[in-house]
Amino acid sequence: MQLSRFPRLRLAHLPTPLEPLHRISASLGGPNLWIKRDDCTGLATGGNKTRKLEFLMADALERGADCVITLGATQSNHARQTAAFAAKLDLRCHLLIRDLGAEHDDHYRHNGNVLLDELHGATITLAHADADMDAELAQLIERLVDDGMTPYVIPGGGSNEIGALGYVDAAAELLSQANDRALPIDHVVHATGSAGTQAGLVVGLEAMNAGISPLGISVSAGKDEQEEKVLDLCRRTAEFMGLDGNLVAKDKVVVDSNYIGDGYGLPTEQMVEAVTMMARLEGVLLDPVYTGKAFAGLIDLIREGHFKAGENVVFLHTGGSAGLFAYPGVFGRGY
Numbered sequence: 001m002q003l004s005r006f007p008r009l010r011l012a013h014l015p016t017p018l019e020p021l022h023r024i025s026a027s028l029g030g031p032n033l034w035i036k037r038d039d040c041t042g043l044a045t046g047g048n049k050t051r052k053l054e055f056l057m058a059d060a061l062e063r064g065a066d067c068v069i070t071l072g073a074t075q076s077n078h079a080r081q082t083a084a085f086a087a088k089l090d091l092r093c094h095l096l097i098r099d100l101g102a103e104h105d106d107h108y109r110h111n112g113n114v115l116l117d118e119l120h121g122a123t124i125t126l127a128h129a130d131a132d133m134d135a136e137l138a139q140l141i142e143r144l145v146d147d148g149m150t151p152y153v154i155p156g157g158g159s160n161e162i163g164a165l166g167y168v169d170a171a172a173e174l175l176s177q178a179n180d181r182a183l184p185i186d187h188v189v190h191a192t193g194s195a196g197t198q199a200g201l202v203v204g205l206e207a208m209n210a211g212i213s214p215l216g217i218s219v220s221a222g223k224d225e226q227e228e229k230v231l232d233l234c235r236r237t238a239e240f241m242g243l244d245g246n247l248v249a250k251d252k253v254v255v256d257s258n259y260i261g262d263g264y265g266l267p268t269e270q271m272v273e274a275v276t277m278m279a280r281l282e283g284v285l286l287d288p289v290y291t292g293k294a295f296a297g298l299i300d301l302i303r304e305g306h307f308k309a310g311e312n313v314v315f316l317h318t319g320g321s322a323g324l325f326a327y328p329g330v331f332g333r334g335y
């Protein structure tokens, strides 16, 4: 497994810190909790998409692109990190945004990630929440090509076999940190959406025979659907790396979809508790859409006795805190 064979732009701040969560561990009284700070990858408030974009943007440049297109929901952290990366590379950036604004207020529509997308100079095209995104994308590509541009399309969340390499690399980074401090990791828990983070992690951990199956807490899809999506991307990623497509057995892909609440991006009480607990006990910012729900899941599983005392559980913080500013009313005060 040699990732240096793949084109990559080194822009992320790596390795990200692996830190103990002493106060939360003590307060919950279960396993030893650790946090892997992929919210600190460096670009425009950080996040997990930056690792994927190191490989995707290198591919875009190799293919002679002068602009990138990507897709996401209104408060997409992926869109924001893509906009920042494109700015750094002097590429035009077009964001095709599924407009979820109708379910939310003005902060959601204009603040948080949207403010940062615009600050980084991205061009936003809004599509209706129910729009056929493939058709919208085809139209946008046609328009840009007619204008003489050479666009490169990055899939939603950067989740294809190229982007997933970022999390194959993260698996190696995490194990190396654990080995350096003689820390046996029993579990890794993180939010899963477009599947690239979990697929890359699982492929990397299996290729190294680490004996860890990450638990993905879903933020939108049901368990079976999400596990299928992750497993499919595991196959494609392994094959792309020249490994056996069946490297990852089905039972190594585990998703829990009990913490979504009413749907993607819609707050839950448990999410508010998780975000508040992390802020007040550890001084770390989670986000309302992904890490808040994932950490809520982890808290609940600890309370339910899912982990043994003395086990080491790593929460992978995938970023997203810019999204807090899209939900001010949810965290108490409003204005």
Ligand SMILES: *Cc1c(COP(=O)(O)O)cnc(C)c1O
Binding pocket: 047, 048, 049, 077, 078, 157, 159, 191, 192, 193, 194, 195, 196, 197, 198, 287, 290, 291, 318, 319, 320
């Ligand atoms: C995109 C995202 C995720 C989910 O990662 P996927 O690779 O899309 O599954 C988790 N957390 C945050 C903050 C994200 O922006």
